[in-house]
Amino acid sequence: RLDNVAHSGDGHLVITAREEEYRGNEYTSARCITMDKLEFTYGKIEARINLPEGQGIWPAFWMLGANFPEIGWPDSGEIDIMEYIGAEIRSAHGTVHGPGYSGAGGIGGRYIHEGPIAEDFHVFSIEWEPEVIRWFVNGENYFEITPEFLFQTEWVFDHDFFMLINSAVGGNWPGYPDDTTEFPQEMLIDWIRIYQRQ
Numbered sequence: 001r002l003d004n005v006a007h008s009g010d011g012h013l014v015i016t017a018r019e020e021e022y023r024g025n026e027y028t029s030a031r032c033i034t035m036d037k038l039e040f041t042y043g044k045i046e047a048r049i050n051l052p053e054g055q056g057i058w059p060a061f062w063m064l065g066a067n068f069p070e071i072g073w074p075d076s077g078e079i080d081i082m083e084y085i086g087a088e089i090r091s092a093h094g095t096v097h098g099p100g101y102s103g104a105g106g107i108g109g110r111y112i113h114e115g116p117i118a119e120d121f122h123v124f125s126i127e128w129e130p131e132v133i134r135w136f137v138n139g140e141n142y143f144e145i146t147p148e149f150l151f152q153t154e155w156v157f158d159h160d161f162f163m164l165i166n167s168a169v170g171g172n173w174p175g176y177p178d179d180t181t182e183f184p185q186e187m188l189i190d191w192i193r194i195y196q197r198q
Contacts, residue, residue: 004030012188015059015167017052019183027177031166039066039160043196045081046125046136047165052185053118056177057086058168059187061124066160074102077156079133082124085174086185089116092124094135094143100153104173107150109135109143121190130158165189 004016017029047061060083065076078097085091095108113122127134134144147155167187170176177183 001028015187017185027169035162047192048190050121050188051118054181055087058174063161098156111142
């Protein structure tokens with residue numbers, strides 16, 4: 001919902017998840033995407049984000065293959081730079097999905113922070129190169145993947161992708177909000193940066 005995206009007075013992009021009735025749903029939030037606006041192959045992609053938290057809250061910074069409209073998911077490929085399950089207060093996840101390794105079968109790693117992640121801003125990033133993707137939080141490399149990880153399934157990360165950033169509510173992985181979940185929940189994005197080799 002457009003009403004759930006705004007710029008704060010201190011320059012952050014704010015995605016707000018709210019508990020409210022809207023078009024038959026109990027919650028609203030928002031997603032920003034660069035499809036048909038910014039699509040690219042390879043680079044260092046990073047964002048400085050202060051995450052929302054709570055049972056059923058599911059913010060993510062991720063990418064989909066630009067050929068998604070033509071061939072669909074998961075054949076297009078998906079790179080999850082950061083996913084955060086709001087009830088797992090100390091961990092964030094980085095994952096890839098493709099043909100034969102999608103959904104719960106995605107291949108990824110888990111970052112463990114020394115304290116609650118949502119207490120402050122953190123930089124979530126990947127280094128995406130031919131035949132390798134590396135994941136970082138605050139410059140710490142916690143996972144990487146190469147085609148050898150895929151057990152003879154297809155590596156689909158060698159073409160243009162676009163970016164998405166959103167804060168979902170509910171779903172099979174995080175579960176749904178309960179009496180402990182506080183609303184509204186805000187995802188604050190300080191910046192998103194892309195670097196590419198010349």
